Amino acid sequence: MVAVRLPTAHGAFRAVGYLDRRTGVEQVALVRGDVAGEKVLTRIHSECLTGDAFGSMHCECGEQLAAALRAIADEGRGILVYLQGHEGRGIGLLAKLRAMKLQEDDGLDTVEANIALGLPVDAREYRAAAGILQDLGARSVRLLSNNPRKGEALERYGLDVAERVPLLVPPGAENIRYLRAKRERLDHDLPHLDGAPGPS
Ligand SMILES: Nc1nc2c(ncn2[C@@H]2O[C@H](COP(=O)(O)OP(=O)(O)OP(=O)(O)O)[C@@H](O)[C@H]2O)c(=O)[nH]1
Numbered sequence: 001m002v003a004v005r006l007p008t009a010h011g012a013f014r015a016v017g018y019l020d021r022r023t024g025v026e027q028v029a030l031v032r033g034d035v036a037g038e039k040v041l042t043r044i045h046s047e048c049l050t051g052d053a054f055g056s057m058h059c060e061c062g063e064q065l066a067a068a069l070r071a072i073a074d075e076g077r078g079i080l081v082y083l084q085g086h087e088g089r090g091i092g093l094l095a096k097l098r099a100m101k102l103q104e105d106d107g108l109d110t111v112e113a114n115i116a117l118g119l120p121v122d123a124r125e126y127r128a129a130a131g132i133l134q135d136l137g138a139r140s141v142r143l144l145s146n147n148p149r150k151g152e153a154l155e156r157y158g159l160d161v162a163e164r165v166p167l168l169v170p171p172g173a174e175n176i177r178y179l180r181a182k183r184e185r186l187d188h189d190l191p192h193l194d195g196a197p198g199p200s
Contacts, residue, residue: 001135006030010069013080016136020128025085029132030069033077036137039162041078043068043144044129044154046086049093050100057174058100064167068144071167079136081129089114090123109181122186126150130157146188164189171196 006015013030020027045052045068051061065080072078088096091114099113114121133141133154140160143151144167151161171179171193182188 008069010066010073013069016132018128018132018135020131023085023128025128027084027128027132028082029136030072030080030082031136032072032075032079035077035079036139038140040133040138040141041072041075041144041165042133042138042141043072043078043080043167044126044150045080045082046089046124047082047084049087050096057172058103059178060169060175063169067167067169071144071165079133079138079141081132083124083126083129085128086124089121090125091117091119095119103177109185110178111181111185122149124153126153127157130154130159133159146182146190148187148189168192 001016001018003014003016006013013032016029016031018027045065046061048059048061050056051059052065055062068080072080087093088099091099095117098117099110102108102113102116103110108116111121140162142163142165143154143161144165145151146166146168148164151164155161166189168190176196179190179193183190183193
């Protein structure tokens with residue numbers, strides 16, 4: 001474990017790095033304030049190179065990352081765990097690009113594209129995230145997520161999810177199909193899509 005002050009566009013965080021000896025994957029958490037305790041505002045963010053680093057509008061990952069850091073900064077206390085190995089909901093970067101191509105060229109949705117590639121729709125697991133939160137002393141979390149299954153997955157590793165806090169990004173022409181597929185096929189709680197314009 002290594003911890004260092006990290007100044008960001010959202011103010012300074014403590015970056016805490018870990019090596020997951022089970023998987024060999026390096027992980028990092030950004031921490032603001034005293035997080036030992038209850039109901040810590042927490043984002044478990046799945047790696048998305050295209051959205052987080054390149055600002056891709058296919059998905060809303062990059063905007064969620066910024067919004068989560070803003071929310072934690074505003075609260076003055078919280079944790080963002082950035083999960084490497086989660087790229088493409090766990091299928092990896094190249095497979096995700098293939099899946100995006102099937103959506104772009106053939107009109108498949110994000111679920112159909114993974115299935116067409118013979119890959120799981122969602123292969124992510126959250127053991128590392130739960131371990132990091134426990135190491136940081138968070139006894140229960142308010143989870144920034146629209147995905148009900150994420151909280152359930154964390155609870156399976158013994159973490160108390162006190163509440164799920166919506167992390168809604170306004171839909172746009174480029175991400176509306178992805179967002180609708182998440183709502184309709186993956187049960188994400190996205191009430192703000194009601195009446196949103198754009199292709200169905
Ligand atoms: N397979 C696949 N993965 C994608 C696609 N677009 C984004 N992703 C990945 O999806 C992951 C994020 O998962 P989402 O289903 O968007 O959201 P979530 O993390 O389950 O839910 P939230 O907590 O509400 O953000 C990231 O790892 C992205 O790399 C896509 O078209 N296909």
